[in-house]
Amino acid sequence: MPTSMSQPHSESRALPPYRGLFAVDAKDFTGLPAVQHGPVSQLIPELVDHALGRAGLAELREGKRFPANTGDGIVFGFDPEKLPFLIWPLLPVLDEVLATYNQQTVGPRIRLRASVHVGPLPDAGGPGDGNGTPRNDTHRLLDSRPVKAVLAAASPETTHLAAVFSSRVWEDVVLAGYTGLHPDRCIEVPATVEGKSFTQQAWLFVPTPSGNLLEAGILPAAQPAETSDTEPRHGGGPGNGARYSGNTQHVIEGAALMGDVGGDFTYTGGASYRAANQHWGDGDNVSGDKHTGGKGQA
Template sequence: MSQQLPAPWTESRPLPPYKAVLAVDAKDFTGLPAVLHAPVSQMIPELVDQALVKAGLTDVQHDKRFPASTGDGIVFGFDPTHLPFVIWPFLNVLDEVLAQYNALSVGPRIRLRASVHVGPLPDEGRPSDGNGTPRNDTHRLLDSRPVKAVLASSSEQTTHLAAILSDRVYEDAVLGGYAGLHPDRCIEVPATVEGKPFAQRAWLFIPSPSASLFRAGVLDSDPPRESDETTGSSASSGEQVGRSYHGNTQEVREGMAVMGDVGGGVSYQGGATHNNATNQHWGGGDNVSGTKNTGASGDQR
């Protein structure tokens, strides 16, 4: 006899335990020759485990919850008490492990996207463990346009990992001061997935940004211009492309812009744009945090 499905909103029931979730996948995996799919698929979890050990997270390595291979990556849950350490130093160590591997490998480079989320997920030793909205959202974040744009626009010689944190992870672990990663190294982005009904605020962290993120636009050597703060930041699609800067505030109506210290990261969205202080909210195109201002070529996937 099949088990009766629960009816939502009819009665209260225990909330599943909170689990943190890490997902990674490789850039351009499907573009590799078929003979390389299996070796690269096997290499990804090995590199992740190597980084976990180097980051001192052997407990996470040995106690992965509901682990699964996605072919071009892996996903697993872990005790959320380790969440600050997965954010830092693990993500930074994973970037270093990938850099070392790519420098020595005679095969294709492995460049990864990573997403980190947390939420209530069943974990009772059943085949269905780990299924729920938090896990679905982890995969949506991984496939979102901003994090894909980072690897598409950056140098394969320098930028090996682009990570995206859910807003919940950022608020609890980063802003809460529990992680060793300063909030100024994270860039706020609207995470959207083409063809999917998904849109959430998220935060990019790029351990090793590359100079090509600047070269993706036209370098503006003119001094920053004072913006008219009485002008709204939104723009319709028919308006002329333009950029205005005021101190550390940035408006991007279309294309790619670079501003501040490049260590901040990269972000993408379509729509209105503005930047306040060290965090960025932005509009059409890809946006990179840096000390120079550039603008140009729209979304690159």
Template structure:
């Protein structure tokens, strides 16, 4: 029996329930030998489940909606009531679980990109549950240039997870102060995907910044010039991303530094020179601070 196909705007119909979405993809999965694809595909869900357990999210672990193994990652829906706890502490715990595994693993390192989104999705026990625009956007965020670039720019020894949070989740959960994740730990980016008609405002969060990301944040220009500590500025107390002041960073493509960073920073690269606290970049491997690293620091 054919499934009835609704005609857009022909009539009103009930809105599907809002479902939060979480997905992870493994960095460089396709570069692994074919013999390792199967074991890694089984390992990633186990590491995610372990992090949920350690975060105390037993209810979420047992109540996932339309879960799927994507081969190089996992995706599942859940009740949005759990969103604050997925942002904090789960993402940090997952980063720690990955780090512990990578330090003792004899196989390939597992470094993940994660995306978090929310929106209306069908969830009535039917085969097509979980499919819709919100899920499509969540996968686009996961594949977007900023989150790929920042994981590539960080040290594989320290940074095991980079997360991208949709603007809807950021506005409702982070700026709403329902989570322990402070806005100053997030960096605004323009999420785009090569070859796709997709561009959305989103927010990057890296639980364990490293390499050039940390080095840049440790060298405010005042310390270099005056050899003295830099105190917080008036702009630091303002809500990021709202009035063009504070710690807000705007990145088109490439990597960015996140964390509690204040003062006036300088970035000097092969083709870009930038000064200022608020950051608006177009492309490239972008960091805030005084970037004086050699080629060997990029991974």
């Protein structure tokens, strides 16, 4: 006999238990040769489990709720009281585990995106456990443009992990001070997914930034750059001793690069920039062509 489906707003019913959600997926997984898909799919949960053990979270490692292998990654639920520890120390430890693996491997490098979310999900030991809007949103965050862009822009030799937190995790865990990660190490972004009706505010954390990420901003609103009253934003890049202060750039989506940029930079969110060497000083200083995705866009 098929299970009857409850209609929303027809009656009141008990809310499912809140569960934290942790998910990762691998950058450029589909670009690997087919023969490597199976081994990499098996390797990713092994790396995450190793990091959980090193972070002192063996109990969580053994007690995952509704774990699933997604092919290019994994997702699992857990008691939300563990959320602070999934952010810190797990994310820095996972970054270290990936760095060690990538330094030693002769196979493909494993670089991961991670997302952390929380919400009510069924968890009664049935086949539908873990399915619901919070889980869908966890995967949308993983696929969002900013987290993909920030990992793509970073050095593959140094930056092995980029994490994104939902607004609920940000407010209840990071901003509230329950985790060892300081809010100043995170960047607010508008999380959108190409081809999906998904838009949420989220926060990025890159445990080991590299290259232009050391001076990049991916922020939510289009506003003029903020200027410090005490520190100028004039003159050369980091190489000539200049100091930057108040150099936040606010963009709708994508990467705002500050400092010296060489070669071409392309972001798939609808705007591409092709230029020779550039230096960011007062305002926008762009040489070459700037192409945007539609009329009227800056």
